Amino acid sequence: MREVEQTGPSLLAQDDLETYRAVAAGAPPAVTASVEALVDLQLVEGDPYRPGHYIARDPRAAAQDLMSDALAALHRTVDRISQIPTVEALAADYDPHRWYGGPGSEYLGTPALMNARILPLTDGAALEVYSAQPGEPADRDPEILRVGAERTAAACRRGARVRSLYNSHAWDHEQTRAHIDSLIEAGAEIRVLGAKFPRMVILDRTHLFIDNLVVEGAGAHSGWHVSDRAAVTWAHLVFDLIWDRSMPWQSLSGATGAAVTTARQRAILQQLEAGHSQQQAATRLGLAERTVTKELALLRERLAMRTLYQVMAWWGQSPERELP
Template sequence: MTAALADLAATVDRIGQIPTVEALAADYDPHRWYGGPGSEYLGTPGLMNSRILPLTDAAAVEVYSSQPGEPADRDPEILRAGAERTAAACRRGARVRSLYNARAHEHPQTREHIDGLVQAGVDVRVLGGPFPRLVLLDRQHLFIDNLVVEGAAEHSGWHVSDRAAVMWARLVFELMWDRAIPWQALDRATDGAVTTARQRAILHELEAGYSQQQAGPRLGLAERTVTKELAALRDRLGVRTLYQVMAWWGRSLERALP
């Protein structure tokens, strides 16, 4: 009986500790949704979307995303569905922030899409140079591009659920956000500019010491596109050499534009 009572007392003591242990769950996240120690490799765009979309539909606090890619024509139905999903997050009361490549402002379809997002309540800003692609949901889920698995499919990535990594990425996003220009102010800021957003991005890369061959991959542009843009800018400025372009650029107020 003495032994049984001792066992019973120990069990009651362990039960009494349950509320304390449960309170730690938010910080230590012991229940992994999909297994793994804190990050999971998703090897195809389809897997990425199948994981991101339902979590986005459930997000109630924050939906942060950064889209550094070069704007291009897309299926209107896909854009419409994405816009509706984002607008629904706004209606649920989530704070929705989207960071775009500044070249999106000069692409008609993307510009129309973003204008619609802004009308739905999304806070949109733009950056001119390279920045990382990511999606942050409710301070719990982070989706990033694959930088680990060599030879992987294009647009594969990682789902990160480790809270320390997620919150660090959120800080990185906020630092980028603070440097960016609000979408609504872009018309006024770029009115009368000699350069386009793409040309400014190339010049920033050259100014940082990268060659034309290096600037293209960093910006997601073909080397031929970089050459063509610089030639167009030389014609616009009425100069013959890249040295003259960079001399003008060094004194230009347009260096502050995205």
């Protein structure tokens, strides 16, 4: 009997069925080519007394044989599937000897999914916890900040190096400023940068979390978990380059103590200095145009100047251009 295939054409074509019915009725086969298929399935056999003629066999017996063969094949398939994890486990012996990148990346479509992935990995990080947070500071639930500060302190106690990069506007936001001071007290290194930079979290040079720039129409704060070794290492290099250009939080305290401008105003002036209009500056900084107009009006008032041209002339020679 032929072995039943896992996939493929039907066991019996229409011609095969008509041939079997003819043989069962004692007539010559309807289609001679179908006889071989029926013999193979043990549905018919040659008539020993009449050469060229065939005798029909009980199809129920043939069906039972087919079912037994199919179950045996299924058992072999299930057994083979059960052994696949043993094959996959060999990756532990393969990866250390080759620069294999890893499984790649995974899209996480909601903030809840992002947090569910980031937080356990952060709690287990033993070497490094690096984060870059370019967003505008805003009032947050004090309990969330407390838990975040405790998580940072726990990482420092484990011996992990904790580095966090913030938007320089953090200095102008009282709650964020107090939170950062608590992180520094716990052992974290904090720096700020006035220029734009990408959001990212890097854990032990093994896991990278970044904003979603791929899936169109996705919800806010969706992102990607990247575990490819080359990509994570490259992101770590980018973080280091940005870190080297930023200002330590403690240095910012003395530098901005007597500053006329705020971090937001400096960011606006930098955009105008680069040749952008107020509307363009607002778009590039993620601000409302009326916010840009208000900030410039406040600065003119503080400088006792009547026009924006006077402000830009002052800015061109101001040492505050070096502040983040």
